[in-house]
Amino acid sequence: MTSPLTSPLVAVTGASGAVGGRVAGRLAREGVPVRLLGRDPSRLPRLPGAVAAPPAPYGDGEAMRRALDGAHTLFLVSAHESPDRVLEHTTAVDAALAAGVERIVYVSFLGAAPDATFTFARDHWHTEAHIRVAGARHTFLRDSWYLAAIPAMTGADGILRGPAGEGRVSAVSHQDIADAASAVLLDAGTGHDGATYDLTGPEAFTLAEAAGELSRRTGRTIRYVPESREEAYASRAHYGAAEWEVAGWVTSYEAIAAGELETVSDAVPTLTGRPAQNLAAYLLENPDSYRHLLPGG
Incomplete structure (x- = not known):
């Protein structure tokens, strides 16, 4: 591990978010020079030793190049889902290389593949493919579903619904992702x-087991209701979202049913030196995540 006194500059994207913000905070506490990137610098955290770059949307190659000038390592948190997300990612990667960035650590998704059931996981595969041929040193962090998504996707009516069947998901906490990423970033070697x-x-x-855990935590009955694809589209129609976005929501459940998200890895404990958090522990430590499910919530 490189001493903070000799650590190269790390550019952290998504620094106002749940993963990027945690990573930026950890690096700053360790004395690593950090540059924070985001669309809106006013939303970036104030951290000792960290400097906020001017506005740098991923899709603006010139802004990204200026923001990354002088950085050695780019921690690239994936952009918000959009029809142009792959183009935004590849633009950011190309800008990083033009700015002289030597190393990219990219937050991808479990099971990323060109034919993944989860449509957004395909975006991640194409981004990975671009990074592989770009020539920079790289590391890919493929995270599973977020543990935070379990209560978030459960309605106030106490129902978690989707076409996941009896499939299983190895959901992970934002904190574990951030700690694993920090461990990779703090090691400036080639390992x-x-x-x-x-x-x-x-x-x-299974989502039925997740509903059971939510029931124990909230003291009310939470149910998982399996849906067909047609039912899933119909139950989400009232959001008025674009077709590509609804397809992402629905296929995320279908990926569970297909067994594509059941992988359990030892990467978190190996990288962080502590066990990964399970759903019960997450809910215990994050009561705000299910407050909408409590009586009067």
């Missing part, structure tokens, strides 16, 4: 070059 780490929780569970 992680070319590596792909599946970042998962310690177990894979």
